[in-house]
Amino acid sequence: MAVARKKKPVNKPATKKTTSRKPVAKSASAAKPAKSAAKKTSNPLGLEKKAPGQFDTLQEIALAAHHKLPAPVWDHLMGGADSEATLRRNRASLDALALRQRVLVDVRNIDLGTTLLGQKLAFPVFPAPVGGFLGKVHEEGGPAVARAAVSRGTTAFIATAAKPSLEAAQAAVKQKLIFQLYVRGDRTWIEGILDRVSAAGYGALCVTVDRNYYGRRERDIVSGLPVKEGFGDQSFQASLNWKDLVWMKARVGLPLIAKGVATAEDAELAVEHGADVVYVSNHGGRQLDHAQGSIEVLAEVVKAVAGRAEVLADGGVQRGTDVVKMLCLGARAVGVGKLLGLALSAGGEAGVARMLELMELEVRTAMGLMGVTSIKQLGPQWLRAVPILGTPSSVSAYPLLEDAVRRNTR
Numbered sequence: 146m147a148v149a150r151k152k153k154p155v156n157k158p159a160t161k162k163t164t165s166r167k168p169v170a171k172s173a174s175a176a177k178p179a180k181s182a183a184k185k186t187s188n189p190l191g192l193e194k195k196a197p198g199q200f201d202t203l204q205e206i207a208l209a210a211h212h213k214l215p216a217p218v219w220d221h222l223m224g225g226a227d228s229e230a231t232l233r234r235n236r237a238s239l240d241a242l243a244l245r246q247r248v249l250v251d252v253r254n255i256d257l258g259t260t261l262l263g264q265k266l267a268f269p270v271f272p273a274p275v276g277g278f279l280g281k282v283h284e285e286g287g288p289a290v291a292r293a294a295v296s297r298g299t300t301a302f303i304a305t306a307a308k309p310s311l312e313a314a315q316a317a318v319k320q321k322l323i324f325q326l327y328v329r330g331d332r333t334w335i336e337g338i339l340d341r342v343s344a345a346g347y348g349a350l351c352v353t354v355d356r357n358y359y360g361r362r363e364r365d366i367v368s369g370l371p372v373k374e375g376f377g378d379q380s381f382q383a384s385l386n387w388k389d390l391v392w393m394k395a396r397v398g399l400p401l402i403a404k405g406v407a408t409a410e411d412a413e414l415a416v417e418h419g420a421d422v423v424y425v426s427n428h429g430g431r432q433l434d435h436a437q438g439s440i441e442v443l444a445e446v447v448k449a450v451a452g453r454a455e456v457l458a459d460g461g462v463q464r465g466t467d468v469v470k471m472l473c474l475g476a477r478a479v480g481v482g483k484l485l486g487l488a489l490s491a492g493g494e495a496g497v498a499r500m501l502e503l504m505e506l507e508v509r510t511a512m513g514l515m516g517v518t519s520i521k522q523l524g525p526q527w528l529r530a531v532p533i534l535g536t537p538s539s540v541s542a543y544p545l546l547e548d549a550v551r552r553n554t555r
């Protein structure tokens with residue numbers, strides 16, 4: 146998305162790079178509340194006194210973002226399309242799976258390492274592309290996310306609309322990142338952007354394929370948040386076909402990721418047309434409403450791909466246990482969208498680094514408690530279908546946040 150009216154982002158760029166994988170401690174002054182925010186009272190949990198690196202839980206990060214973001218921006222980040230059925234199904238389908246546990250296994254050492262297109266990831270979680278939203282809450286969203294991801298040993302997807310530019314995000318780190326493309330012009334426009342992507346040194350091209358129309362996010366329409374329906378001419382995205390992907394891959398000369406695949410049929414076509422990675426996603430419930438939850442379609446995609454490409458997934462992931470469930474069903478690594486937006490809003494670059502660190506801790510804790518020492522051991526045998534507890538939503542993974550949203554206390 147792109148936001149039409151320019152407003153001061155919530156967070157200023159971090160002044161110091163995070164270069165090691167040590168816990169991050171940053172000044173709370175890096176994350177000032179937005180001026181446009183409604184009158185703020187002191188957060189009941191005193192979270193505004195915590196530096197981003199001192200958040201002890203993901204829940205605190207989400208609460209701090211809730212405290213800081215003006216209601217329309219919060220709704221834009223956390224909302225979905227139309228009735229938000231897809232959004233809720235992303236959580237509901239994760240909640241409908243329980244983890245099995247084995248005991249008395251030596252779990253002192255747990256290997257969370259994996260690879261993506263040959264690149265080592267310290268743990269299987271990465272920031273998904275969240276477009277212009279980064280610029281809305283942080284003056285240099287792209288480089289901040291890039292640095293935070295690399296400092297934690299993972300990779301990041303940098304969106305076409307990321308601010309200040311695709312070049313700035315890649316230049317912020319030595320490691321090759323992944324560029325995510327929305328098509329907003331003709332072949333000449335695409336050639337121009339693909340040439341910039343390869344010149345900037347990106348390691349892979351991700352084409353998002355579930356955005357041929359802009360989902361009707363009614364929270365934004367009703368609140369009047371000045372969100373442009375994307376940028377440029379969207380009809381080019383609407384006209385894309387599989388052969389265009391073949392051409393783009395050849396033109397850019399990089400591995401190709403097709404993001405937004407949700408059926409076995411399209412997974413097959415993606416592989417046939419040269420996708421090196423099939424990325425299962427429904428855009429966090431922001432596009433087609435009344436679709437299946439992401440994890441519901443993961444197994445059929447993995448089966449159709451049959452080892453011919455790598456499989457990534459996202460959708461509703463807000464806990465380490467969510468990541469483990471996705472891995473059990475065949476995802477190689479898992480993206481976070483809303484959680485990335487929350488972390489950047491709560492604490493800028495340091496907030497994102499801390500979010501990734503806490504995610505890693507949660508994945509490690511879950512695997513240890515399951516009696517698993519390597520992600521290679523995960524598979525469907527660790528899952529059982531269970532009745533859902535409560536009402537799944539984009540805040541239901543964080544009970545304290547759910548309370549704050551229900552009481553409308555910020």
Ligand SMILES: Cc1cc2nc3c(=O)[nH]c(=O)nc-3n(C[C@H](O)[C@H](O)[C@H](O)COP(=O)(O)O)c2cc1C
Pocket residue numbers: 146221222223235273274275276277278304305306325353404426427428429430431459460461462480481482483484486
């Ligand atoms: C604020 C926001 C902006 C997004 N912008 C993009 C984008 O520019 N390109 C894209 O491919 N996906 C975009 N997405 C979708 C995410 O990449 C990802 O698929 C989704 O957020 C995952 O679901 P989750 O939010 O439940 O983690 C966006 C998501 C959000 C929340």
